[in-house]
Amino acid sequence: MIPLLAVGCSFRNTPVEVRERFAFNPEKLVQALDLLGQRYGAEAVILSTCNRVELYVAPSDAALGPDVERIAAFLAQMHELPVSDIYPHLYHHQGADAVRHLFRVAASLDSMIVGEGQIGGQVKRAYETAHERSAVGPVLHAAFQHAQRAAKRVRTETGIARGNVSVSSAAVAYVREVFDHFHDKTIVVLGAGKMGELTLKHLRQLNPKRILVANRSPEKAEAVAKGCGGTAVRWEQLDDVLAQADIVLSTTGAPEPIVTRERYKGVLAKRPSGWPVVILDIAVPRDFDPRIHDGDRTFLFNIDDLQRIREQTLQGRLKHVAPAEAIIEQEQARFLSEWGRKKNGPIIARLSQDFEAKRQEIVRQLLAKLNGKYDDADRAQIEGAFRLLQNKFLHGPISALAEEPPGEHRHTLLEALRKLFGLQDN
Secondary structure: OOOOEEEEEEOOOOOHHHHHHHOOOHHHHHHHHHHHHHHHOOEEEEEEOOOEEEEEEEOOOOOOOOOHHHHHHHHHHHHOOOHHHHHHHOEEEEOHHHHHHHHHHHOOOOOOOOOOOHHHHHHHHHHHHHHHOOOOOHHHHHHHHHHHHHHHHHHHHOOOOOOOOOHHHHHHHHHHHHOOOOOOOEEEEEEOOHHHHHHHHHHHOOOOOEEEEEOOOHHHHHHHHHHHOOEEEOHHHHHHHHHHOOEEEEEOOOOOOOEOHHHHHHHHHHOOOOOOEEEEEOOOOOOEOHHHOOOOOEEEEEHHHHHHHHHHHHHHHHOOHHHHHHHHHHHHHHHHHHHHHHHHHHHHHHHHHHHHHHHHHHHHHHHHHHOOOOOHHHHHHHHHHHHHHHHHHHHHHHHHHHHOOOOOOOHHHHHHHHHHHOOOOO
């Protein structure tokens, strides 16, 4: 069995107010990696994100290395919390199950949003940080490298990562359907809600010509404008600003629409004929009267529209979960087989060397007894016959090691071979 232990908590079993207490900032993460190595002589990788905190540990000595209880105590020490606050929230996986869990995490099959791409980069950075601290050894190096390959297969061979699964990304997708370039576009931002900030972050990546920010509070307008590299404008200029907009992002939180149908007619009168505008009204209640959408000059999308496409995309992704899980199963089996061959390599080499030495000694004694009553062809036949016999003897134990499925008692076959053939070295 591969000596791998995964211990952690995630959004599945632990609320955010608890997860944030277990989280590692960069400085504490480095300290934890160093301390795990010093205390247990164990390989370690720590994955700490907003949705999960997980420790992947490969102890060099199972008897002395960390188990779940020791990991809980370690986390309690690092975060200055009682163990009783930590232990109930921890899940754990060992051996082959730990490998499968790691592969599923890297492939975003264990994510809050299945198929999201961020976790793959987070897993890679966690491994790289541990590698920089010399906390990674042969077990975790092999496991995390293979996890990246498994995740890549899932992304490229299934449709699990296709489409937009957040309101913000869905909003940008709609904008891209209307405009094919953005270097000359003006984005107008109304309000300063949290969801609006995230959506604006996505819109900024389109590299628009300018961003104008309007808010009833001049101070908030200035703050939002400063954060996005935009320009604050007075609320009283709203109609004129809307007339200049190519894209409108509205999140004011006003109790009733701020742009009625009648008011919007005045805005349209100021806009060049045929000049389209996309309005992303993600405020609740809505900021724009829904009747202004005409599908020609004005494209209005509210939070329900964006949530609907998000749900459709998620449903589409779920169809790809089964093929993705099949890939993970294949890669888990492949990794464990490769690891088994690597692990069994020394004993196979020792067994082969032992048989080869015995074969050579028997052939030497036989040829000595024949006292030169043979030619080169005879010698070759004798050598070949004993080599064939040697290979037939070795085929059974070597095949048994290679073909044995991974399990809790895999080490017993190795021990049996050592005892049967008198092999003391691994």
